Amino acid sequence: MTTETANAIVVAAAVGALVVVAIAALIAAIALWRVGRDVRRVTASLDDVAGALRTDLPATLAELRQTATNLNRVSDELGPRLMRVDVLLDESEATVQSLRATVETAEDIVRGPQAAMERARRAAGAASRALVGGADRLRRGVESRMGGGNERDHDVVDVTPAEHDDEHERRDAAGVRSDADD
Secondary structure, eight states: OOHHHHHHHHHHHHHHHHHHHHHHHHHHHHHHHHHHHHHHHHHHHHHHHHHHHHHHHHHHHHHHHHHHHHHHHHHHHHHHHHHHHHHHHHHHHHHHHHHHHHHHHHHHHHHOHHHHHHHHHHHHHHHHHHHHHHHHHHHHHHHHHHTOOOGGGSOOOOOOHHHHHHHHHHHHHHTOOOGGGO
16 A cells, blocks of 8 residues: 555545535535424414413403402301301291291191090100119019019010000001000
8 A cells, every 4th residue: 555545545534524524514404494484483473472471461451350359258258147047047947947837837726636546645654664674684683683583484575666566556447455555
């Protein structure tokens, strides 16, 4: 290899490098031009948005202030209105209770005094059965603790109030009634 050949190779490599650098610079310039164009578009759209904000924002803020004022008024009026609703609910409850009493009175008038006596007798009978049942259970509990006897020695039968009422209704339907039933 001679110097001329070596110089030719170096020159060809330098020229190739220069061509590659020139192509890279051209590509970079094109990319920079596109970026510049996109920046100009974004800047223009930002100017449009800023203009829209300048025109629409004051009106929007005024509406928001008006809405906040209205909400404050509504919240101030809400307390007394809730109090009125509470009073109305109390009055309606009292009205319902009065209506129930009126219906019961009308029912007593329609059925007559016998129905009122029957209802009172059943209520008294249920209370007495509950007392007798409780007393009997206490007596048996005391007797079993003291060891004083066998439960079979006694003729007491546990009957629930519901069973007792069913027996009364069955006898009422059959027309059989005695004072010993209660």
